[in-house]
Amino acid sequence: MKLLRRSDDQVLIELEAAERFVITELLKRYPVLPADHFQLSKCSDEEGIEEDEAFLHETLSDEQKSNRREITKFLEGENGFKPVGDAYQVTLTRERIEWLLQIVNDIRVGSWAMLGSPDEIHEVDELSTDPQKASLAFAMEISTVVQSILLAALR
Amino acid sequence: MPKTAPPEVLPDQEIITKTESDTELDSGFVVVCWNDPVNLMDYVTHVFQVVFGWNRKKAEKHMMEVHNKGKSVLVRESREKAEAYVHQLHRYSLHATMEPAE
Numbered sequence: 001m002k003l004l005r006r007s008d009d010q011v012l013i014e015l016e017a018a019e020r021f022v023i024t025e026l027l028k029r030y031p032v033l034p035a036d037h038f039q040l041s042k043c044s045d046e047e048g049i050e051e052d053e054a055f056l057h058e059t060l061s062d063e064q065k066s067n068r069r070e071i072t073k074f075l076e077g078e079n080g081f082k083p084v085g086d087a088y089q090v091t092l093t094r095e096r097i098e099w100l101l102q103i104v105n106d107i108r109v110g111s112w113a114m115l116g117s118p119d120e121i122h123e124v125d126e127l128s129t130d131p132q133k134a135s136l137a138f139a140m141e142i143s144t145v146v147q148s149i150l151l152a153a154l155r
Numbered sequence: 156m157p158k159t160a161p162p163e164v165l166p167d168q169e170i171i172t173k174t175e176s177d178t179e180l181d182s183g184f185v186v187v188c189w190n191d192p193v194n195l196m197d198y199v200t201h202v203f204q205v206v207f208g209w210n211r212k213k214a215e216k217h218m219m220e221v222h223n224k225g226k227s228v229l230v231r232e233s234r235e236k237a238e239a240y241v242h243q244l245h246r247y248s249l250h251a252t253m254e255p256a257e
Contacts, residue, residue, distance in 0.1 A: 043255055
């Protein structure tokens with residue numbers, strides 16, 4: 001996965017076929033982090049906070065559904081990965097990169113939460129024998145790589 | 156007899172009584188970002204820049220505060236604006252809350 005070209009408002013990224021496959025499978029996992037994962041406030045006795053938090057969670061849930069539909073459009077539509085020889089290319093606007101950063105970090109943080117929120121990934125029990133845990137750790141690693149490339153593209 | 160000071164000539168402008176701005180009057184909440192072992196430092200810096208419109212230096216300062224001290228107070232705002240910021244930070248999967256300002 002490499003950055004081919006960059007202008008003020010968009011970047012052109014090239015991926016090998018295997019990279020495209022892995023990233024496609026990664027994006028299909030979204031959403032991983034439950035919409036009610038985060039609290040609005042630690043001060044839950046503040047008047048109206050519970051209602052506001054419920055509203056926030058509902059809004060995030062709706063946004064996740066909308067993002068899920070957008071991911072499908074992105075992966076299947078004309079603005080997704082285009083075959084160029086043996087590789088694939090994708091043009092991303094700054095807005096699209098920003099959106100992808102949110103999607104990929106949901107997968108990254110959600111996978112981490114499902115692994116029990118460890119301080120270090122190697123602390124996870126049965127990581128080398130449990131396929132489910134290995135898959136979550138793999139998703140975290142791939143997300144890290146994608147995130148780093150997207151952040152570099154924005155600089 | 157003391158000399159009378161010449162009258163002060165003021166520019167022709169509307170007199171504005173100095174009051175606290177709306178934000179100051181309604182500054183009941185702080186937005187706090189909490190440390191976690193999962194979000195990348197570079198990513199957190201980027202999110203602060205995007206959400207608050209900060210330059211990289213200021214965003215990095217707050218990111219390092221989160222990293223070293225466990226949390227950073229990002230802004231002090233009205234309840235409505237603080238909620239909006241927390242919502243934006245949750246979209247990026249950052250651990251942020253709003254707390255009543257002391």
